[in-house]
Amino acid sequence: MNKTALITGASSGIGLELAKIHASKGDNLVLVARSIDKLNQLKTEIESQYKVNVYNIEKDLSVINSPMEVYEEIKQNNIQIDYLINNAGFGDIGNFSETRWEKELRMINLNITALTQLTKLFLNDMLARKQGKIMNLASTASFQPGPMMAVYFATKSYVLHLTEAINAEVKGSGVSLTALCPGPTESGFQAAAEIEQNMLFNKKNPSSKEVAEYGYKSMMKGKAVAIHGFKNYLMANSVRFTPRNWVVAIAKKMQE
Numbered sequence: 001m002n003k004t005a006l007i008t009g010a011s012s013g014i015g016l017e018l019a020k021i022h023a024s025k026g027d028n029l030v031l032v033a034r035s036i037d038k039l040n041q042l043k044t045e046i047e048s049q050y051k052v053n054v055y056n057i058e059k060d061l062s063v064i065n066s067p068m069e070v071y072e073e074i075k076q077n078n079i080q081i082d083y084l085i086n087n088a089g090f091g092d093i094g095n096f097s098e099t100r101w102e103k104e105l106r107m108i109n110l111n112i113t114a115l116t117q118l119t120k121l122f123l124n125d126m127l128a129r130k131q132g133k134i135m136n137l138a139s140t141a142s143f144q145p146g147p148m149m150a151v152y153f154a155t156k157s158y159v160l161h162l163t164e165a166i167n168a169e170v171k172g173s174g175v176s177l178t179a180l181c182p183g184p185t186e187s188g189f190q191a192a193a194e195i196e197q198n199m200l201f202n203k204k205n206p207s208s209k210e211v212a213e214y215g216y217k218s219m220m221k222g223k224a225v226a227i228h229g230f231k232n233y234l235m236a237n238s239v240r241f242t243p244r245n246w247v248v249a250i251a252k253k254m255q256e
Helices: 012-024 036-050 066-074 103-129 150-169 191-195 208-221 230-240 244-253
Strands: 002-006 028-033 054-058 083-086 133-135 175-181 225-227
Touching: 002 012, 002 103, 012 028, 012 036, 012 083, 012 208, 028 036, 028 066, 028 230, 036 054, 066 103, 066 208, 066 244, 103 133, 103 150, 133 150, 133 208, 150 175, 150 225, 175 208
Parallel strands: 002 028, 002 083, 028 054, 083 133, 133 175, 175 225
Antiparallel strands: none
16 A cells, blocks of 8 residues: 655755655655645656656645644545655745844744644654654754844754654654754755855755755654754754854854
8 A cells, every 4th residue: 555745845845856756665645835836747747757646735834724724635535644744944034133024924834833733733643553754844054043044043943853852752653753954955945035145055055856865764764863964964063062152153154
């Protein structure tokens, strides 16, 4: 029997590549994104190439209660979710005093609230079956404060800590949670955050496909925290041994 992966933010970037990876392994897909046109195009491509079933849901997960609507639609269609991948998210840049609250509220709703609600809803089903895997998209931003991207860094810190904590709670249950922590990646993130000119994205960064492949393997192994790239691993862990004021100052300089 084919397993099914639910992937949010599946119309581009890491989410799209994860959809292709799961399909290549014979998994059916439930894809969630705001753009139904992109999802339908992806559905046609994947079903033709991999001979799996793809069910699309057009939904803006930054809207309160939309995660419950996704869950109920899946239940009504008798679809069992074996893999939940909370990939949807976006960032913003600028001094906190000058950024737009409306955008930050949507960011918090998507990066934190929707991710948490979907995790809770599908986790309970997985625990009842004693089988399932969840991957939440965190970031190397999860390990430190981020001046000029204060809210985004804070949301990703939440994702990391939530995922680690729940994974410890369910240890031995047959269910595992993985926090995937990529660094700067070639994806649609830069445009959404309006940071195409940021120095972090002006150098050669890994592709969405590379990060997705690493994330998939880490999730299947049940790895709690998966930091993509050796340099990112060193940077994330060096924060623990560096004075906090230095960490913040360096982060601010890099963002500027």
